[in-house]
Amino acid sequence: MPEFLQNIIPNVLKKLPALWEATLETLEMTGISALFILVLGMALGILLTVTRKGGLMENTAVYRVLDVIINLLRSVPFIILLFLLIPLTRIICGTSIGVVGSIFPLIVGTVPFFSRQAEAALAGVDPGLIEAAQSMGCSKPGIIFRVYLKESVPALSRGITITLINLVGLTAMAGAVGAGGLGNFAYVQGVQRNCYDIICAAVVVLVIIVQIIQIIGNIIAKKSER
């Protein structure tokens, strides 16, 4: 068996510790930026929902401004955004390379996407429920947390799943242009040294990470669905 592996993935076996390290870096980048993305994106999603026409705190000016900014950011390809943000990233993270340097662009690149996912999930809450809560004398924060968020858990968990999967993909892209992680590993050890089995190994690990996220997301969505 080891001989067989030696024949098909010789380079991977030599680089196993590096592969492990790259995997941890990917998880680290995903985890840290996800924390910010979920909080900021959720806040924006809520803001979009309540300020839109007919919303709980209708405010057309705020809604329009947010709407335009989000659309603008979403239309910039991530790879360009990475370059575009280099000066700002240096100021905020202290560096524009490595795991630390990738966090800020990952956040900027994914928050707009997730805020739309959150907005869509909240829009799926029956307006009748909002009206019922209002008729019971429920406050606005009460309606946001006890009705909007609680009732949209299944849709939100699906939105979060898609966002995290996207995010894993973006960490790999960031990795290829200077951040760490599996993208960097595949590019430096695989592409540049012409070791095809390294590239394949990176793909396998990424697929496994994505599958785990998907499975957990599905379980949560299913459990919360009524």
Place this chain on the structure above:
Amino acid sequence: MIRLEHITKTYVNAGKKFNAADDVSLEIEKGEIFGIIGFSGAGKSTLVRCINLLERPDSGKVLIGGRDITSLHGAELRRQRKKIGMIFQHFNLFASRTVLQNVIFPIRYSGLSRQQLKEKAMNLLELVGIADKAGAYPSELSGGQKQRAAIARALASDPEILLCDEATSALDPQTTESILKLLRSLNAKLGLTIVLITHQMNVVKSICTRTAVMENGKIVELGDVFGIFANPQQPVTRSFVDTTSCLSGINDLIEEESPVVQLNPGQRILRFRYLEKSACEALVSSISRRFSIDLNIVFGSIEIIGDHPIGGLVVIADGNEADIDAAVEYLRSINVGVEVI
């Protein structure tokens, strides 16, 4: 208890102004079951939503127990709303919460302990007859059970008023009847003032004490239910009254040219509206004797509205013209509504 003064609400739809409520004034007494009936789009929901200020009227005042609530905002308004329960056509239960949690929702932060909350909610579920469903989710309930859960939730903060916006419109006739029965018993037991909006005349007929008829944002007729049925004034009101009476069936028969209504020379169809029951039977024999005409009954109905029997007949009268005219004249003179069809 509830007093609406010159309520006006205007919507702008596609640049056009539209009065959903047009200078409506109304007074609803404590302990009443007050109906507001009208066709879809008449402005009933708009009007009832003004009572708890879910909709703020453009002008006019809403007084609850003598207090002008149109001036209330924020926390004060929310406190007032807790005193006005509301139920809806589509129940609007929180799908992610059990029935018990739904009932607890409005009083969750009212200062009661967990134990007290649960006790109170269970009592309410007992009251509406679905205590055994406390742990179920709304998706596991039938329509009638959902509306019962919604009623329990609306009663959680001990309101004095219950607003019902088409609360039975999504239910089948039997379930509607059982929900109306429940509302009637809540009205009696708790002294709850109920404002009930509907487009179904039989709902008004079976539980309301007084009713207003709405059309184009205005109240066009208002009175006790018996009076509205016995003597509808407006065309809309008449069309609603007709929907619950088989006496309008004669029009369909005539349209279909049914053999039942093929008249021989000298025959005429008469419709007697809303006679007192006692008079009803005696009348037929007494006029046929008195005016020597034959009366052949095609339809007849007697129902009980607000404790009074009320009914009508459709008959084919056979006799000479002058005698029939004299009979009609006589009937009108004793306050029986007669139409010659």
